[in-house]
Amino acid sequence: MNKTHPKHDIYVAIADPTRRKIIRLLADADELPLHELTAQFQIGRTAVSKHLAILKETDLVINRKLGRETRYRLNAAPLQEVKDWLSFYEKFWNERATLLKKILEE
Amino acid sequence: MNKTHPKHDIYVAIADPTRRKIIRLLADADELPLHELTAQFQIGRTAVSKHLAILKETDLVINRKLGRETRYRLNAAPLQEVKDWLSFYEKFWNERATLLKKILEE
DNA sequence: AGTTTATATTTAGTGATTGTTATATGTCTA
DNA sequence: TAGACATATAACAATCACTAAATATAAACT
Numbered sequence: 001m002n003k004t005h006p007k008h009d010i011y012v013a014i015a016d017p018t019r020r021k022i023i024r025l026l027a028d029a030d031e032l033p034l035h036e037l038t039a040q041f042q043i044g045r046t047a048v049s050k051h052l053a054i055l056k057e058t059d060l061v062i063n064r065k066l067g068r069e070t071r072y073r074l075n076a077a078p079l080q081e082v083k084d085w086l087s088f089y090e091k092f093w094n095e096r097a098t099l100l101k102k103i104l105e106e
Numbered sequence: 107m108n109k110t111h112p113k114h115d116i117y118v119a120i121a122d123p124t125r126r127k128i129i130r131l132l133a134d135a136d137e138l139p140l141h142e143l144t145a146q147f148q149i150g151r152t153a154v155s156k157h158l159a160i161l162k163e164t165d166l167v168i169n170r171k172l173g174r175e176t177r178y179r180l181n182a183a184p185l186q187e188v189k190d191w192l193s194f195y196e197k198f199w200n201e202r203a204t205l206l207k208k209i210l211e212e
Numbered sequence: 213a214g215t216t217t218a219t220a221t222t223t224a225g226t227g228a229t230t231g232t233t234a235t236a237t238g239t240c241t242a
Numbered sequence: 243t244a245g246a247c248a249t250a251t252a253a254c255a256a257t258c259a260c261t262a263a264a265t266a267t268a269a270a271c272t
Contacts, residue, residue, distance in 0.1 A: 007228095015121035016230090020191075027198060034249060047231055049250070054229095068239040068248045076198035083192050085126075090189070092133060092182035113258095122260085140219060153261050155220070160259095174218045174269040 010078050013058045018043070019051050026061060026074035033069040116184050119164045124149070125157050132167060132180035139175040 014020055018041065025040060026032060034052070038045045052072055055061040060079070063072045120126055124147065131146055132138060144154045158178055161167040166185070169178045 011121045011123075011126070015117045017117075018230090020117070023195075027195065035247090043231070044233090045249075046233085046251090050230080053250095065249095070249065074198065076195040079192055079195050080199055082188070083196070086185055086189050086192070089129075089133065089182040089185050092180065093186055118259095124260090141217085149260085150262060151219075152221090152263080156260080159220095171219095176219065 008054050008057050010058050010060070010081055013054055013060055014079075014082070016051065016054075018048075019055055022048070022051060022055065023060065023074060026072060027076070031071045031073045033066075033071050035069070037072065114160050114163050116164045116166070116187055119160055119166055120185075120188070122157065122160075124154075125161055128154070128157055128161065129166065129180060132178060133182070137177045137179045139172075139177050141175070143178065 014023070021040070022037060025037060029036075034045060034049055037052075038048045041048060052061060052063070056063065058078055059075055061072050062075050063070050065071075120129070127146070128143060131143060135142075140151060140155055140158070143158075144151045147154060158167060158169070162169065164184050165181055167178050168181050169176050171177075
């Protein structure tokens, strides 16, 4: 069976605060095994593992097996898609700021 | 009763494709009533109305009543939070690009 | 006034998400 | 090899998200 149908997209992946925290932890630590990640949360290993699986689906994390542990690493590249999506709307909040500035200048 | 406890945050708000499409439609059209928005989707008015309620919770849309219709308008400002969150990770995908360039240069 | 139009609210059902415990598989170490 | 350790997977339960249908409210039109 092929990995045809990614069930989650990036937007869903980053919607969960636990997953955003995982992303941050991996950004700070370069590479971490599941048990060390789990230590940063109240939830169990299994739950963290599932969040990692969702992040893996979107290629936001990569993992490699090292003996008995699996080390997880951040791959920030997919976040560019979100950035691109956002960049379209920047002009709107800039417009707002421009308008506000204009009003205040009078 | 006060609006104390926003059930959804901005990340959840933009995680749904229907809501992202609503955001885009409002960006393009400036101001739209529910029925005109609904016409752009397969789903019913109720569903669109609820998506708008979620977007309103995060202040991504503002609405005003005009006679019997409610006009919805985009407020892009809350998207800045996502942009700020992303900006921290930009260096990671830039690092990657830098690394790739370095490899290719050899 | 009565009908149509626009929207909101309530109710309800299905399916997805998040988490748990239990079980299985594989790896290191004593 | 026996154990302890690291993780994955399966089975299950609770909660939440998404949508539809029915009902309610209020404005506009004839």
